[in-house]
Amino acid sequence: MTQLKPINQQVVAIVGASSGIGRETALQFAKRGAKVVVAARSESGLRSLVEEIQRLGGEAIYVLADVSDFEQVKAIADKTVQAYGRIDTWVHAAATAVLSPFEKITPEEFKRVIDVNLTGQAYGAMAALPHLKREGRGAFISISSVEARRAIPLQSPYSASKHGVEGLLEALRVELMHEGIPISVTNIMPAVINTPFYNKARTKLGVKPTGVPPYYQPSLVAEAILYTAEHPTRDFIVGDIGKILDLMQKVSPQLVDALLLAIGFVGQRTDEPKSEDAPNNVFEPIEGYDTSEGDFSNLTIPSFTDWLDKNPPIKWGAVAAATLGVATVLKALLPGNDA
Numbered sequence: 499m500t501q502l503k504p505i506n507q508q509v510v511a512i513v514g515a516s517s518g519i520g521r522e523t524a525l526q527f528a529k530r531g532a533k534v535v536v537a538a539r540s541e542s543g544l545r546s547l548v549e550e551i552q553r554l555g556g557e558a559i560y561v562l563a564d565v566s567d568f569e570q571v572k573a574i575a576d577k578t579v580q581a582y583g584r585i586d587t588w589v590h591a592a593a594t595a596v597l598s599p600f601e602k603i604t605p606e607e608f609k610r611v612i613d614v615n616l617t618g619q620a621y622g623a624m625a626a627l628p629h630l631k632r633e634g635r636g637a638f639i640s641i642s643s644v645e646a647r648r649a650i651p652l653q654s655p656y657s658a659s660k661h662g663v664e665g666l667l668e669a670l671r672v673e674l675m676h677e678g679i680p681i682s683v684t685n686i687m688p689a690v691i692n693t694p695f696y697n698k699a700r701t702k703l704g705v706k707p708t709g710v711p712p713y714y715q716p717s718l719v720a721e722a723i724l725y726t727a728e729h730p731t732r733d734f735i736v737g738d739i740g741k742i743l744d745l746m747q748k749v750s751p752q753l754v755d756a757l758l759l760a761i762g763f764v765g766q767r768t769d770e771p772k773s774e775d776a777p778n779n780v781f782e783p784i785e786g787y788d789t790s791e792g793d794f795s796n797l798t799i800p801s802f803t804d805w806l807d808k809n810p811p812i813k814w815g816a817v818a819a820a821t822l823g824v825a826t827v828l829k830a831l832l833p834g835n836d837a
Contacts, residue, residue, distance in 0.1 A: 500635060500680035500681065500682045500730040501635060501680070502586075502587075502635065502636070502637055502682060502727065502728050502729070502730060503586055503635075503728075504728065505527060505530040505531060505532050505724060505727060505728060506530055506531030506532065507531075507532075507586075508527075508532045508533070508586040508587055508727065509532070509533045509535070509578060509582040509583070509584055509585055509586050509587075510524075510527050510532045510533070510534050510535070510585075510586065510587045510588075510589065510727070511535045511537065511574055511575065511578045511585055511587070511588050511589070511626065512524045512527070512534065512535070512536050512537070512589045512591065513537045513538070513563070513565060513571070513574060513588075513589065513590045513591060513592050513618075513622055514537070514538055514565070514590065514591035514592030514593065514641070515536035515537060515538050515543075515544065515547060515560075515591065516536075516538035516539070516540040516542075516543025516544050516547065516783075516788060517538075517540070517543055517693065517694045517698070517787050517788055517789055517790065518591070518691070518693030518694055518695055518716055518790060518792075519591050519641055519688065519691060519693055519716045519719045519720065519723075519790075520536070520538070520589070520591035520592070520641070521536075521543070521547055521716075521788075521789070521790045522716040522717055522719070522720040522790035523589055523591065523719070523720040523723050523724070524536050524547060524551065524558070525547075525550065525551065525554070525720075525790070526717075526720045526721070526723075526724055527724065527727075528551040528554060528556030528557070528558055529554060529556065530724065531556075532556075532587075533557045533558070533582050534551060534556065534557065534558040534559075535558065535559055535560070535561060535574065535577065535578040535581065535582070536548065536558060536559075536560045536561070537560065537561040537562070537563045537574045538560075538562075538563070538592065538783070539562065539563070539564050539779075539782075539783035540783040540784075540785070540788065541560075541562055542785055542788060543783075543787075543788035544560035544561075544562070545560065546788050547560070547788070548560050559577070559581055561573060561574045561577050561578075565590075565592045565614055565617075565618030565619075565621060565622065566610070566613040566614055566617065566618055566621075567621075568621045568624065568625070571618070571621040571622055571624075571625045572621075572624075572625045574625065575588075575625040575626055575628075575629055576625075578629075579629055584629065584632075584633055585626055585629040585630060585633070585636065586630075586633065586636050586637070587636060587637040587638075587639060587727045588622060588626035588630070588636070588637070588638050588639065589639045589641065589723055589727075590618070590619050590622040590623075590638075590639070590640050590641060591641040592614060592615075592618055593614060593615045593641070593656075593659075593695075594610070594611055594614045594615065594698070594699065594700075594779055594780050595611060595653060595655070595656040595695070595699040595700070595780075596608075596611060596655060596656075596699065596700045596701075596702070596780060597652050597653060597699055597700070597701045597702065597703055597707040597766065598652060598700075598701070598702035598703065598774075599652060599702070600654045602702045603654065603655060603702075607655070607700070607780065608654075608655045610780055610781060611655035611656060611659055611780070612655060612658065612659050612662070614659075615655075615656065615659030615660065615662075615663070616658075616659040616660075616662040616663055616666070619640055619663050619666060620666055622638075622640075623638060623666070623670060626638060627670075627681070630681050631679055631681065634679070634680070635680050635681065636681050636682070637681070637682040637683075637684065637726065637727050637730070638670070638681060638682070638683050638684070639682075639684045639686060639723055639726055639727065640663055640666075640667055640683075640684065640685055640686065641686050641688070641719070641723070642660050642663045642664060642667075642685050642686060642687050643656070643660040643687055643688060644687045644688065644689050644735060644737075644740035644743055644744065645657045645660040645661075646660040646661055646663055646664040646685065646687055647664070647687065647735075647743070647744045647747055648743055648744065648747040648751075648754060649661065650710075650758055650762050650766075651758060651762045651763060652703065652707075652762070652763065652766055653766075663685070664685060667683050667684075667685050670683050671683040671732070682726070682730035682731070683732075684726040684730075684731050684732065684733070684734060685732070685733045685734070686719065686722055686723055686726065686734050686736065687733065687734065687735045687736065687740060687744075688714070688719045688735075688736040688737060688740065689714055689735070689736060689737030689738075689739045689740030689743070690709030690710060690711065690712065690713050690714065690737070690739070691709075691713060691714055691715070691716050691718075691719055691736075691737075692713040692714065692715055692716065692791050692792045692793075692794045692795055692797070692798050693716050693790065693791065693792045694787035694789060694791075694792045694793075695792065696708055696709065696792060696793070696794075697787050697792060697793065698778060698779040698784060698787055699778060699779070699780075700774065700778040700780045701772055701774060701776070701778075702774045703766070703767055703772075704771065704772070704773075705767050705768050705769065705770055705771055705772055706768045706770040706771075706772040707766050707767065707768070707772075708765075708766055708767065708768050708794065709766065709794075710761055710762065710765035710766060711765070711794070711797045712739060712797055712798065712799045713794045713795075713797045713798045713799070714736065714737045714798055714799065714800075714801055715791065715795075715798050716790045716791060717790075718736055718737065718801055718804060719736045721804070721808075722734045722736050722804060722807075722808070725808045729808075734807060735807075736801070736804060737801045737804070738801045738802060738803050738804075741803055
């Protein structure tokens with residue numbers, strides 16, 4: 499059984515930390531006493547993040563890196579070990595996207611999304627795992643998406659990359675088990691999250707894109723990440739809607755096809771015009787979005803099942819009670835069981 503350190507004893511590297519989920523996660527780790535190394539392409543975002551952590555009394559450094567370049571990813575791990583002596587948890591959150599009908603996506607755009615979202619995750623594992631193995635324990639936490647379980651229209655390269663991340667992690671997990679090395683490998687799969695992601699993605703929809711509401715706040719994902727940094731967890735879908743979508747996909751993919759046909763196209767468009775030539779972060783970092791939250795706070799809702807996932811005894815007790823209740827009702831309804 500993998501035993502992970504308390505967060506206040508951890509050294510944590512967070513890749514893709516200049517904004518959104520990565521930034522919020524870095525702040526929460528620092529508030530809990532972890533030593534934090536943050537990495538991304540945006541130096542202004544990283545500098546402001548480190549300054550914010552230091553104002554909170556935390557300890558952090560930053561490393562500039564493009565995750566499509568293995569040497570730059572390796573430098574994150576090397577500089578973390580150089581500064582703090584080890585890596586206890588690696589959180590990989592870097593991602594980009596092109597929202598567009600497939601026929602309008604260029605080969606260069608498709609390849610770039612795969613290079614960042616999937617190959618970048620593999621590079622993160624290549625860089626981090628040797629250090630985690632040397633420590634004899636630790637956590638490799640990948641920020642994927644509920645799109646790892648169900649692709650959606652207008653996001654074909656993003657969905658493909660997230661499906662690939664799930665395959666990568668499944669293979670890594672079993673290989674580590676085979677080696678007998680107690681490293682926790684976690685796939686964090688957020689539903690639609692209110693981050694600057696939709697400001698920074700490239701769009702060919704003619705308008706600023708949006709996720710299909712409802713949204714959840716990035717703090718919810720960060721809380722799940724911190725939980726899995728202390729409690730070995732295979733998969734964690736963040737947001738009730740994500741869990742419902744995953745269940746629906748398992749029960750009837752055709753039903754999800756019909757649902758996405760009805761809402762997946764209109765639901766990803768705002769009324770705000772935006773050109774495909776507008777600044778985006780697909781090939782280069784862009785300035786002005788060094789925040790955790792995006793523009794859709796008015797569309798956010800709470801999630802209730804995440805709390806259950808962080809309290810397994812209560813979760814499985816509730817499942818057992820519900821199962822017993824259903825069995826009792828069925829028994830009472832069966833012939834020959836009249837009172």
